[in-house]
Amino acid sequence: MxxxxxxxxxxxxxxxxxxxxxxxxxxxxxxxxxxxxxxxxxxxxxxxxxxxxxxxxxxxxxxxxxxxxxxxxxxxxxxxxxxxxxxxxxxxxxxxxxxxxxxxxxxxxxxxxxxxxxxxxxxxxxxxxxxxxxxxxxxxxxxxxxxAEPAACARHCVNRMPQDAREIVLVIGAGTIGLSVVQALRIMGADKITVIEPDAKKRELALKYGAYRALAPGELAADERFTGVIDVVASAATIMDACTKVMAGGTVICMGVPSGTREIPLPSMQRFERDLLSSGMYIPEDFETVIGWLADGRFDTSDxxxxxxxxxxxxxxxxxxxxxxxxxxxxxxxx
Ligand SMILES: [Zn+2]
Ligand SMILES: [Zn+2]
Missing domain, CATH: 3.90.180.10 (Medium-chain alcohol dehydrogenases, catalytic domain)
Structure with missing residues (x-):
């Protein structure tokens, strides 16, 4: 016993x-x-x-x-x-x-x-x-x-995003996963990362981890567009926003866990090849990769x-x- x-x-x-x-x-x-x-x-x-x-x-x-x-x-x-x-x-x-x-x-x-x-x-x-x-x-x-587990979620998500979509990225939501996604984007070579997050302290952390701009909801200019959008919230409003703010030929990733069915603007997505991908959990190489990030300190968990x-x-x-x-x-x- x-x-x-x-x-x-x-x-x-x-x-x-x-x-x-x-x-x-x-x-x-x-x-x-x-x-x-x-x-x-x-x-x-x-x-x-x-x-x-x-x-x-x-x-x-x-x-x-x-x-x-x-x-x-x-x-x-x-x-x-x-x-x-x-x-x-x-x-x-x-x-x-x-x-x-x-x-x-x-x-x-x-x-x-x-x-x-x-x-x-x-x-x-x-x-x-x-x-x-x-x-x-x-x-x-x-x-x-x-x-390692939440970091693996984030690495899997960013790895799903085509390289050319990682150029000008919008991340919606900066909780544990959103902040991990920001770090994974930075480590994996994303260029300009914008974050939308209501909490001021989390916006500050997003900047520390590699975002060049962290905005409260509603602060983004209406006509701004991104090569890639990662929706970590997956509410009806955020997924619609994500699909609207992605450039022609860009990629949206649904990373949050939606609590029900969601509406998307399919006509503008179809005509201009805006792709909607999803990310759910991880595979072994995600764990192997993030253990390396944690070991050499590139991925910072201190805050x-x-x-x-x-x-x-x-x-x-x-x-x-x-x-x-x-x-x-x-x-x-x-x-
Ligand atoms: Zn979990
Ligand atoms: Zn099986």
Whole structure:
């Protein structure tokens, strides 16, 4: 038996920290046991907690963003050793479908993502397939490494955008993902980045991370156009704005999670080849790339992680994450 601490969304709006004595299950040959050190709270976790997620409802153990230490490896595991610092891909892909065979595990259906349809990572010991682990250099502090998942989202998004669309870019929304997208754009060679964001502090960070201009909603000149627009909000108004503000031949990427169907100005898009792409989660090369960015400091998380709570105080952590002044809230598991 061993003591396992986990976070539970016990009911809608209700967060509890549990402690159980559980039997230690033996590992399958290609499995690894991990101990999370930091867990990040994401907007999608808050949707689950508020009962606003289409296929994950309380009671549920949440969590899909972690920096962890490997504590045990299965007999057939060769690429990680005990003590390795790792990031864990929460996509539990089937490995059999057309998407998986093409390496696009994010498109595996139905998606089995930790904290949604698959068991969440918010527990002090967890068993995952070895192939879901990415080893990180120990020089990266664990609270920085916990940012790999949102950074991977951002890298995937920018990588979806054709090179020529990255010239004059508009990013709508500068929360955790929007600010990560700004950094990914800068690292990946975008020229002029404009950000629209209502919160003044977040606008300031957008400038620090590489935007040359950060505006409040409504401040952009009506006739301004961009080669690429990334909509991190995906509301009815922002997606319409994104499709209207993109130049002929440009690219719009829907990066936010829309809460319903959206209207787009299809006539002007069709005639002038304004393309609408989307970005959903990430693939392995996104994790590999962002671990490099975190290791050499090109991707800066110092102002993005606004709060760290102990796991015993998980309820307070999720309340804090709901406040607009917080950016990324982390939960620390004792080692
Ligand atoms: Zn997330
Ligand atoms: Zn699959």
């Amino acid at each position: 061993s003591k396992v601490t986990n976070i539970l969304f016990s009911a809608v709006g209700q967060v509890t920290t549990e402690c159980h004595d559980l039997p230690v299950t033996p590992l399958q040959p290609k499995e690894v046991r991990i101990a999370p050190v930091y867990l990040g709270i994401c907007g999608s976790d808050l949707h689950v907690l508020a009962d606003g997620h289409p296929f994950a409802k309380p009671p549920i153990v949440p969590g899909h963003e972690i920096a962890a230490v490997v504590t045990e490896i299965g007999s057939a595991v060769t690429h990680v050793v005990i003590g390795d610092h790792v990031v864990v891909d929460p996509i539990m892909a089937c490995m059999e479908c057309r998407a998986c065979k093409a390496g696009r595990f994010n498109l595996c259906e139905p998606p089995q993502v930790a904290g949604f349809r698959a068991p969440g990572f918010a527990r002090s010991a967890h068993v995952v397939p070895a192939r879901n682990l990415y080893i990180a250099p120990k020089s990266i502090p664990m609270d920085v490494l916990a940012f 993005l992680v606004t709060d760290i709570f102990p796991v015993s105080d998980a309820a307070a952590a999720y309340s804090r994450a709901k406040e607009s002044q917080s950016i990324k809230v982390l939960i620390e598991f004792p080692q």
